[in-house]
Amino acid sequence: MLKIPNDLSCYLNESGMGSALKIQPINGGYTNQVYLLETENRIKTFLKINTIGCQSVFIREADGLKALENVNGIRVPQIYGYGEDWLLMEFIEVSEPVESYWIDVGEGLAKIHLTTNEKFGFANDNFIGNNLQVNTWNTDGFKFFSEYRLGFQFELACQKGYIANDYCKLFDRLIFRLHDLIPVQPASLMHGDLWVGNLMCGPQGVPVFIDPAVYFGWAEADLAMTTLFGQFEEDAYNAYENVRPLTFGYRDRFDIYNLYHLLNHLNLFGVSYLTRVQNILDKYS
Missing domain, CATH: 3.30.200.20 (Phosphorylase Kinase; domain 1)
Structure with missing residues (x-):
């Protein structure tokens, strides 16, 4: 006991x-x-x-x-x-979702993302799984994402011996191209670890978020992770956009945002995630 x-x-x-x-x-x-x-x-x-x-x-x-x-x-x-x-x-008892469940998810997430800040980051560093998540304040979203999201995890993967030299060059190329690949976005409050397993259906069919890794960042990155390990239903994305319209082609950028989480999983769980990391780097080479 x-x-x-x-x-x-x-x-x-x-x-x-x-x-x-x-x-x-x-x-x-x-x-x-x-x-x-x-x-x-x-x-x-x-x-x-x-x-x-x-x-x-x-x-x-x-x-x-x-x-x-x-x-x-x-x-x-x-x-x-x-x-x-x-x-x-x-302790939240799990129940069956009501008919409006996925609409409620989309609208609720959009309301969270409408909370913005002048800077990217958070008051303190926190954790994404077992790994440190660096939240040093920065006014530049591209610098924040390249250094404290992709860069931090990529360097850790290199230290663990997962990354070959050829992919170091591809990573540098992706970072160089970020301004061309991702639109300027405000610093939105984010769940930060929003895969389907961190969404549950509580009493009366109400959606509940658990296990966040909160920071102010690009809202599209939260949406991207909802498709990484399983996926929200389409009603959620439609409802989201009714509250907070999205920039054209946002789904095309999901791989870039999800590279952060795939690198984190590579560092947490090992080489089973390496091919997915390599595929994204190859895609933008």
């Missing part, structure tokens, strides 16, 4: 939730251990336990969830409390 951290036990009692009564492991967490924790006052909570040894990971996740919650675009789990190695959140 999981040993409850002392500061979590104190929090449960001081908050009035009561001490932990039942702890049940939940499948699905590759970065952290996840549990359904029920207290003696019959309150169900979702507990994450840090397994990567980084003391700020849950603080940063909480910051991101609060940023999304403040926009009121799509529901996120309520944060109850957190420590260096634990994060306690609202």
Whole structure:
């Protein structure tokens, strides 16, 4: 059975939730251990336990969830409390989607992206999976994306020995061409890790975002990731565009944005993602 951290036990009692009564492991967490924790006052909570040894990971996740919650675009789990190695959140029961579910997803995401900032980045660095996500503020979206998204992950992949010299040249060529390939865009608030697994259907069929890697960046990059591992239904994109019109040809740019996440997966999980990285670099050579 999981040993409850002392500061979590104190929090449960001081908050009035009561001490932990039942702890049940939940499948699905590759970065952290996840549990359904029920207290003696019959309150169900979702507990994450840090397994990567980084003391700020849950603080940063909480910051991101609060940023999304403040926009009121799509529901996120309520944060109850957190420590260096634990994060306690609202436990959201999964339900069946209502007829307007994908429309609600698209409209809600568009509302989030309508929240903009003068600079790209975020108040703090955070995490994309186990890897650091650098969010140093920058007024230039192209510089931010090339250095702190693509460049950071590509350099890490080179250090791990995944990248051959020929592909270093292709990567440099892609970076050189970014201004021609991507239109100027504002710095929009983003979920940051928006694959279909980080969208769930909560009570009454309401969409819920989980596990963000929040920053201000190019909104098209969020949309791109919704097609990377599975895909949102078409109603979501149509509803999105009714709220926040998109620039012509935005889907043609998805591979460039998704290169960031494929490089991250290459660095997290190894060579099974290398061919997809190489294919994108070949495409823009």
